[in-house]
Amino acid sequence: MNRTIRDYIIILLKGTAMGAADVVPGVSGGTIAFISGIYEELLDSINSFNFKNIKELFKNGFKKFWNLVNGNFLAVLITGIAISVLSLAKLLHFLLEEHPILIWSFFFGLIIASAVYVAKEIKGVWNYKIIIAVIIGTIIAYFITTITPAPENENTAYWYVFLSGMIAICAMILPGISGSFILLLMGQYKFILSALNDFKISYIITFAFGAIIGLLSFSKVISWLLKQYHSITVAFLAGFMIGSLNKVWPWKHELQAHANQFAQIIPYKQENVLPNMFYESTGKDPQTLYAILLAITGFLVIYVLQVSFNRVKEESE
DSSP states (O other): OOOOHHHHHHHHHHHHHHHHHHHSTTOOHHHHHHHTTOHHHHHHHHHTOSHHHHHHHHHHOHHHHHHHTTHHHHHHHHHHHHHHHHHHHHHHHHHHHHOHHHHHHHHHHHHHHHHHHHHHTOOSOOOHHHHHHHHHHHHHHHHHHHSOOOOTTSOOOHHHHHHHHHHHHHHHTSSSSOHHHHHHHTTOHHHHHHHHHTTOHHHHHHHHHHHHHHHHHHHHHHHHHHHHSHHHHHHHHHHHHHHHHHHHOSOEEEEEEEEOTTSOEEEEEEEEOOHHHHHHHHOSOOOHHHHHHHHHHHHHHHHHHHHHHHHHHHHHO
């Protein structure tokens, strides 16, 4: 595929948006890839790393191999993701700690808009199979969000970091549940985030290798499902997004907590409550008006991105 510099700048920006989403527990980079129109190309590019193309590397050289795996596309996209993750990790960590209601409200709007967009991608008439797929996706995602996260920093062994990378990357490319949320469930979210912030190279490399193995395996499954059962798979993904809204509801009441190694109390079991109940249980300002405005803003961000990406796509055709 012949692309211009402008095309690659746009891909870089899409990667940046994906990276920002992947840092947040509850928002998926796969969602951004889906609404930006590069999801299936991303899966196909990942799947091109197979034995047949590796043989081409030794037979016809690196340039042939690079073209076969859509190397320019992947390199630019991964660069955008890396820039975003490394630059936004501290900012998002700060916002989640200091302004949780506002930032989760923004993400809530993002996911609602993403679910609507994905549902619109379902081809043909909605039948009972599509509806069942949506319901199953919703139930599975909701169940995952109700699992009690493991206490942080309990297992920093390299094998566990590797396993975390394998499992988390599957969610990162799956629209709906984010890889960061899976890390939260495994008790690894803050540890991996601190490893990125402090440039703990050994842990970053271990996690990256796990992610590569998981990515090469899981992408083949998703790609096959989209080719064989496109509408049902998309319906399932839309349901996944709907179910994940349980995780990003802004107002939560803490049910259980634990003390970490610094004697800080960290909540790891919560339930969703209404703003007035949040105020009654915590005495804190629920910031309802600002939360609604930010949720609307999040919805509009996805809408604007969708319109912009569609316009760019039409111009390039």
